[in-house]
């Protein structure tokens with residue numbers, strides 16, 4: 581496995597959208613290695629999610645994992661490693677919650693973003709098996725954030741009040757526990 585370079589805001593790949601993965605591609609060594617490398621890159625950067633465009637690949641792959649001791653997102657419910665190929669959010673409840681987000685492609689910034697509190701997700705796992713599940717709370721937030729990346733969106737596009745934007749150090753100092 582190897583660490584991949586993370587694309588930052590301003591690189592066209594962050595905005596250009598993605599294409600679906602075919603079953604043949606998914607079973608290829610190349611895509612299986614890409615998935616492993618995305619996971620390693622996410623963990624190395626203390627991320628809780630990553631989408632393929634963030635490693636310069638315009639395809640529909642996301643990974644989510646929340647460790648109980650993640651230093652960038654302390655005190656969140658742990659989520660086991662989940663890979664979703666061609667994810668689709670097929671339902672969102674209308675209730676939203678506003679909370680803090682950051683992004684490996686937008687380093688050192690946090691902002692407050694409204695997201696649906698419960699979603700229904702479909703897609704494939706890395707072995708090509710159909711998956712279908714409901715997610716709520718922080719997991720629902722992370723999946724909505726990562727699926728946004730597949731459509732060329734970043735969290736800043738969703739911030740309603742730009743006066744909430746804060747650098748990470750100031751976030752930790754003034755806002756983290758509020």
Ligand code: NI
Pocket residue numbers: 682683684685725729
């Ligand atoms: Ni992101």
